[in-house]
Amino acid sequence: MTRLVLILGDQLSPDIAALAHADRETDIVVMAEVMGEASYVRHHPKKIAFVFAAMRKFAARLRDDGWQVAFTRLDDPENTGSITAELMRRACEHSADELLYTEPGEWRLIKALEEYTDAIPTRYRRYTDTRFLASHAEFEAWAEGRKSLRMEYFYRDMRRKTGLLMDGDQPIDGKWNFDHDNRKPAPSGVDFSGPMQFTPDDTVNEVLKLVADKFPNNFGTLDDFWFATDTSQARRALTHFVQNALPNFGTYQDAMLSDDRFLAHSVLSTYINAGLLDPLEVCQAVEVAYKNGDVPINSAEGFIRQIIGWREYMRGIYFLQGPDYIRRNALNHQRKLPEFYWTADTKMRCVSKAVGQTRDEAYAHHIQRLMVTGNFALLAGIDPYQVHEWYLAVYADAYEWVEAPNVIGMSQFADGGIVGSKPYVSSGAYIDRMSDYCKGCAYKVRDKTGPDACPFNLLYWHFLMRHRDRFQGNPRMANMYRTWDRMDADRRKTVLAEADIWLEKLDTDKPI
Ligand code: FAD
Ligand code: DLZ
Numbered sequence: 001m002t003r004l005v006l007i008l009g010d011q012l013s014p015d016i017a018a019l020a021h022a023d024r025e026t027d028i029v030v031m032a033e034v035m036g037e038a039s040y041v042r043h044h045p046k047k048i049a050f051v052f053a054a055m056r057k058f059a060a061r062l063r064d065d066g067w068q069v070a071f072t073r074l075d076d077p078e079n080t081g082s083i084t085a086e087l088m089r090r091a092c093e094h095s096a097d098e099l100l101y102t103e104p105g106e107w108r109l110i111k112a113l114e115e116y117t118d119a120i121p122t123r124y125r126r127y128t129d130t131r132f133l134a135s136h137a138e139f140e141a142w143a144e145g146r147k148s149l150r151m152e153y154f155y156r157d158m159r160r161k162t163g164l165l166m167d168g169d170q171p172i173d174g175k176w177n178f179d180h181d182n183r184k185p186a187p188s189g190v191d192f193s194g195p196m197q198f199t200p201d202d203t204v205n206e207v208l209k210l211v212a213d214k215f216p217n218n219f220g221t222l223d224d225f226w227f228a229t230d231t232s233q234a235r236r237a238l239t240h241f242v243q244n245a246l247p248n249f250g251t252y253q254d255a256m257l258s259d260d261r262f263l264a265h266s267v268l269s270t271y272i273n274a275g276l277l278d279p280l281e282v283c284q285a286v287e288v289a290y291k292n293g294d295v296p297i298n299s300a301e302g303f304i305r306q307i308i309g310w311r312e313y314m315r316g317i318y319f320l321q322g323p324d325y326i327r328r329n330a331l332n333h334q335r336k337l338p339e340f341y342w343t344a345d346t347k348m349r350c351v352s353k354a355v356g357q358t359r360d361e362a363y364a365h366h367i368q369r370l371m372v373t374g375n376f377a378l379l380a381g382i383d384p385y386q387v388h389e390w391y392l393a394v395y396a397d398a399y400e401w402v403e404a405p406n407v408i409g410m411s412q413f414a415d416g417g418i419v420g421s422k423p424y425v426s427s428g429a430y431i432d433r434m435s436d437y438c439k440g441c442a443y444k445v446r447d448k449t450g451p452d453a454c455p456f457n458l459l460y461w462h463f464l465m466r467h468r469d470r471f472q473g474n475p476r477m478a479n480m481y482r483t484w485d486r487m488d489a490d491r492r493k494t495v496l497a498e499a500d501i502w503l504e505k506l507d508t509d510k511p512i
């Protein structure tokens, strides 16, 4: 009896459930670079190169550990192009009569594998992905009966469950959340060392050539590829982060700088999501640094919250809400995604910088994603499905289970308020306070109307007025509506008329 063990491109963990249940003497591990996965959205070339290189190195590691691995390269002539067709081919080749797999992180692939196992007379075992703290059942139990699903309460349960930063059943230092000390703009002169970068080795160079050849027109550059592509490199990147950037992480978590793409962010999500780093291992390294007195509590707590709080919570929401979550459009936004999301060609300096660095790095940090590109799309009323496809394509860490709740829920309010109690919208003033983008911008952040007015200022009020019925009763937004109502009537008219003209220009793809 031969069994196949499927390992997907984001399941590169040696203790992934399907492998843990397999037998290295007799079972065959199946891994496949396939067009189906590499093109369900037009992924950034650096994302594809990262996944392929990490898959190849993981396969080599498994072989060194005594596993038999059937690995399909993208350019293998027999490559059938999809995960399920590759499974079929390998099953015939090895006369396999059983399949072991770990639940994928996307409804699309879950369905494809279910259809496959329904259609063929093979036994199969599907395992829960145990790389997460909260199982689907645990999250469902937590969500059951709650009026609102606020991350903060879920996070406290995860702190209790892991014991991270806990003193018995109480949070260390007496508080669950130290965000009060965070959210400062970055002053000039702070030394953010940036993530550890790795020179491409032979495997990476080979993959870079392949990706350049097969995906020449995808948005994004392959130049200066520096990601870690195996666990040992990713662990070095983690140590580098903890020693150099973590002390500043909390304080400058929401800051943005034109000439610094990473600030004190870890840039570890790509590695964690693919399985190169275990999320708990990452949090434990941070806790040790805190206990050794090397990092302040606001950084340690803030960072751990992102992983055992936000990351787990987002996954819980994705699976709780089901496959149609990505199609939600509670605000009925229908505008097409502007071309400058693919070119960075806009006078709005904040957007141009965020899109430009996304093109170069397949990375932008959280506040760029939320308060620049996300904020703009929401204010301008862009169709959330198109926004979702963009985010899923352009970031190296993007898999639907984590991307969709961040985009459809947190950023675009398209789920009607499951993830966020209010939409994340701001005028230019917020971007000006948290960044240095506005200084060099063709628009003037202080202008509320007129030819040079910052578009975020105009669109902010336009958004609030478009959705007044829905939001004016929200206590967290009442102040905004009071401010508007106190404004001079002529001025209100001008703001809305200018916003309309601006949106018309946006629709015709005129340079803006
Ligand atoms: P850091 O700032 O160093 O944070 C530490 C870690 O916390 C991250 O590595 C990540 O694992 C976790 N984390 C932080 N915030 C979140 C969050 N909101 N949701 C889940 N995990 C979080 N994250 C993804 O991993 N994949 C995505 O496709 C993705 N899409 C996003 C889209 C939008 C519109 C927004 C607003 C956020 C998105 N995020 C996504 C969350 C967050 O922006 C990224 O996790 C983070 O920017 C990754 O960079 P980093 O590793 O330097 O994070
Ligand atoms: C993202 C990705 C890409 C680009 N290519 C592959 C691939 O060729 N083979 C594979 O097994 N996985 C790939 N992946 C990751 C999958 O798309 C991912 O497993 C699903 O989206 C579920 O999260």
Ligand code: SF4
Pocket (backbone or CB within 6 Å): 347, 348, 349, 350, 351, 427, 428, 429, 431, 432, 437, 438, 439, 441, 442, 443, 444, 445, 454, 455, 456
């Ligand atoms: Fe962005 Fe407005 Fe500032 Fe320009 S002025 S960088 S458009 S917020």
